[in-house]
Amino acid sequence: MNTSDMQAEIKELNLTYLILAQHMIHEDKTAAIFRLGISQQSADILADLTSSQVLRMASSNVLLCRMRCDSKLILERLANHGRDGTMPQSHAAILLAGMPAEEMT
Numbered sequence: 001m002n003t004s005d006m007q008a009e010i011k012e013l014n015l016t017y018l019i020l021a022q023h024m025i026h027e028d029k030t031a032a033i034f035r036l037g038i039s040q041q042s043a044d045i046l047a048d049l050t051s052s053q054v055l056r057m058a059s060s061n062v063l064l065c066r067m068r069c070d071s072k073l074i075l076e077r078l079a080n081h082g083r084d085g086t087m088p089q090s091h092a093a094i095l096l097a098g099m100p101a102e103e104m105t
Contacts, residue, residue, distance in 0.1 A: 015058035017065040
């Protein structure tokens with residue numbers, strides 16, 4: 001994958017993320033804040049973006065979303081959820097729930 005292809009993929013991912021985030025926030029703001037791992041302020045900003053603002057933000061070559069699971073324990077629980085039933089996935093959800101929401105600065 002060359003740099004141009006990677007930048008196009010990032011832009012597509014950004015657009016998909018922003019559209020999904022807005023949809024989730026409009027459907028159930030509290031659940032969206034939890035699932036996206038964002039602050040109330042970030043949710044308010046994302047909810048109020050116009051279509052042109054979403055497109056402008058998405059066109060950035062910087063990834064707008066990031067992996068919340070930077071813990072080996074959480075990654076292992078999520079990766080192995082199919083083998084051991086639902087307990088590891090539930091455990092990972094509990095661990096993620098205890099993590100603070102990220103602030104947009």
